Amino acid sequence: MNQATACPLDCYDACRILLDENQKLKGDKTHPVTRGFLCPNLNHFTEQDRLITPKLRGQDISMETAIQTLIEVLQSSKSDSVLYYRGSGNVALMQRVSEHFFASIKAVGTSGSLCDGAGEAGVLAGRGKNEVLTPQMIAQSEVVIFWGRNPHTTHSHLLPFLEGKTIIVIDPIKTPMAQKADLHIQIKPHCDLHLALLLSRFAMIEGLHDKEFLEEYASEYNDFYELTQTVRIKATLDAIDVSLGQIGAMLELMQGKKTAVLVGIGVQKYRNGADVLRVIDAFGAIMGLFGKCGSGVSYLGNSLSGIELPFKSISHRVSKPTVDFSKYNCVFIQGGNPLSQMPNTAVVRERFASSGFSVYFGLYENETSRLADLVIPAKTFLEKNDFRSSYGDYTLQEMPRLLKSEIGICEYELTRQLCEAFGVELESEEYYLDFFRQQIEFSEGVGYRPNSPKIAYAEGFENGEFEFLDEVDLEIDKEEGFYLITSKYTKGLNSQFKRAEGVYLHPEAGFEEGEIVQLSSHTGTVDMPVRHNASLRRDCVLIYSGTPHVNVLTPSLLSYEGESAVYQENKIKVTKK
Numbered sequence: 343m344n345q346a347t348a349c350p351l352d353c354y355d356a357c358r359i360l361l362d363e364n365q366k367l368k369g370d371k372t373h374p375v376t377r378g379f380l381c382p383n384l385n386h387f388t389e390q391d392r393l394i395t396p397k398l399r400g401q402d403i404s405m406e407t408a409i410q411t412l413i414e415v416l417q418s419s420k421s422d423s424v425l426y427y428r429g430s431g432n433v434a435l436m437q438r439v440s441e442h443f444f445a446s447i448k449a450v451g452t453s454g455s456l457c458d459g460a461g462e463a464g465v466l467a468g469r470g471k472n473e474v475l476t477p478q479m480i481a482q483s484e485v486v487i488f489w490g491r492n493p494h495t496t497h498s499h500l501l502p503f504l505e506g507k508t509i510i511v512i513d514p515i516k517t518p519m520a521q522k523a524d525l526h527i528q529i530k531p532h533c534d535l536h537l538a539l540l541l542s543r544f545a546m547i548e549g550l551h552d553k554e555f556l557e558e559y560a561s562e563y564n565d566f567y568e569l570t571q572t573v574r575i576k577a578t579l580d581a582i583d584v585s586l587g588q589i590g591a592m593l594e595l596m597q598g599k600k601t602a603v604l605v606g607i608g609v610q611k612y613r614n615g616a617d618v619l620r621v622i623d624a625f626g627a628i629m630g631l632f633g634k635c636g637s638g639v640s641y642l643g644n645s646l647s648g649i650e651l652p653f654k655s656i657s658h659r660v661s662k663p664t665v666d667f668s669k670y671n672c673v674f675i676q677g678g679n680p681l682s683q684m685p686n687t688a689v690v691r692e693r694f695a696s697s698g699f700s701v702y703f704g705l706y707e708n709e710t711s712r713l714a715d716l717v718i719p720a721k722t723f724l725e726k727n728d729f730r731s732s733y734g735d736y737t738l739q740e741m742p743r744l745l746k747s748e749i750g751i752c753e754y755e756l757t758r759q760l761c762e763a764f765g766v767e768l769e770s771e772e773y774y775l776d777f778f779r780q781q782i783e784f785s786e787g788v789g790y791r792p793n794s795p796k797i798a799y800a801e802g803f804e805n806g807e808f809e810f811l812d813e814v815d816l817e818i819d820k821e822e823g824f825y826l827i828t829s830k831y832t833k834g835l836n837s838q839f840k841r842a843e844g845v846y847l848h849p850e851a852g853f854e855e856g857e858i859v860q861l862s863s864h865t866g867t868v869d870m871p872v873r874h875n876a877s878l879r880r881d882c883v884l885i886y887s888g889t890p891h892v893n894v895l896t897p898s899l900l901s902y903e904g905e906s907a908v909y910q911e912n913k914i915k916v917t918k919k
Contacts, residue, residue: 354734429678459906460615470804491606552630
């Protein structure tokens with residue numbers, strides 16, 4: 343008999359899955375998003391090598407010894423010398439129980455994001471709250487615009503909802519979606535803000551703006567129009583490599599149609615990433631896309647929106663993208679791989695090695711686990727109880743324990759033992775599970791978060807009106823070198839599962855397939871083999887997220903707003919060896 347659960351991995355889809363009598367994973371055909379299919383990562387989930395035995399400085403130890411060692415290190419450390427660093431590779435809700443303990447002993451936590459923080463800040467500044475277009479909402483659209491977003495890799499369960507729609511793609515890469523699109527604008531990287539301003543300007547010149555919507559929900563639109571007039575049209579079009587005809591074609595395809603604009607995280611991997619999302623949102627407001635069936639602008643949603651958490655939260659935090667591990671006597675890493683995924687990883691590795699005592703608590707061996715003093719294997723999602731929300735829709739799914747295993751320890755059990763050793767109050771596991779269970783609102787057999795919107799922004803914006811940006815930096819980067827693109831890899835999830843190797847360049851960029859080249863930026867130098875990809879622009883290098891050593895090239899800087907990593911800020915020089 344099939345048993346149902348949900349996928350905890352960090353992606354839009356939040357697959358609803360079944361475990362059959364042979365312990366094989368299958369898609370749940372009754373689920374409105376999954377529809378019986380699983381993504382490639384989940385299809386291969388059970389085939390991955392996992393950590394089996396706890397280790398202390400490379401030597402196998404028992405779980406009891408591992409936990410006692412952790413307790414002794416924590417007892418010998420001052421509160422402000424303990425760092426709790428939780429990754430986002432597993433986004434299920436019970437993962438947060440560990441923070442309850444570390445908050446109770448007044449440890450230091452992290453804030454900010456390695457992923458989407460700049461874009462989130464821009465969305466909140468303009469809209470006041472972040473509501474997403476779910477696949478069911480997008481199914482009502484007539485035109486779908488993928489702006490720096492590749493659903494074949496990041497949101498494969500959306501694909502069946504696109505049948506019969508006009509597709510527009512804005513992306514420096516000719517993605518699988520772009521190859522089939524009605525219009526592909528192969529824009530130069532880091533020029534999305536300029537394109538959004540021009541689209542808004544020409545929409546108003548041509549009278550395509552929704553004046554009734556703007557008067558009621560975005561009354562300062564004329565001030566924003568004046569801002570768009572500061573853009574020099576011909577010079578900007580030449581600089582961003584977009585034609586006036588492409589802008590006209592895009593507006594014509596949108597005219598009078600229910601349009602969904604789906605924005606990916608690549609457009610905001612820069613210091614001004616918040617402004618980029620805010621100006622794309624402004625274009626959506628000019629066109630009157632918000633609050634209407636089948637229309638809107640959608641970014642990554644907040645998977646905690648509407649959910650109440652029962653755990654204590656850490657009050658003292660440092661920025662995750664720039665945290666200095668060497669300042670702490672005990673560093674506890676949960677479900678993350680900062681030695682691969684943090685920017686400027688050469689420096690990160692040095693600082694991590696200089697910390698007093700480091701702990702890795704997770705499923706798989708990686709760069710961080712190999713350097714950690716203490717390694718504690720975790721349970722898989724099939725071996726523990728949990729709940730899964732999503733940032734691609736509003737589902738909230740229970741994840742009951744389906745398998746028993748002697749390997750690893752779950753977050754709740756580890757937290758329970760730590761709380762017991764330190765005299766910290768902790769409720770029973772069932773209490774917390776029931777706390778989340780009571781928040782699920784069921785509709786036609788599917789669980790959703792409380793008060794989920796049927797139409798995004800049907801109730802208007804949080805502050806009553808959309809708030810336009812009133813000033814913007816229009817300078818376009820003219821530094822020599824290739825633009826760096828750090829997209830998600832089709833066969834992996836950041837540094838989990840199969841990882842890409844090498845640097846991808848256009849065949850006409852001047853480098854031979856397979857040759858070793860030196861890549862350099864302001865932060866470091868690495869050698870990689872060349873892979874050809876004719877879908878790229880000639881001025882770009884593509885190094886997939888999770889590729890070993892890619893973040894030697896990325897800067898330890900924060901976005902101006904949103905406290906986010908800015909992986910694509912550096913230009914890359916490529917030289918033959």
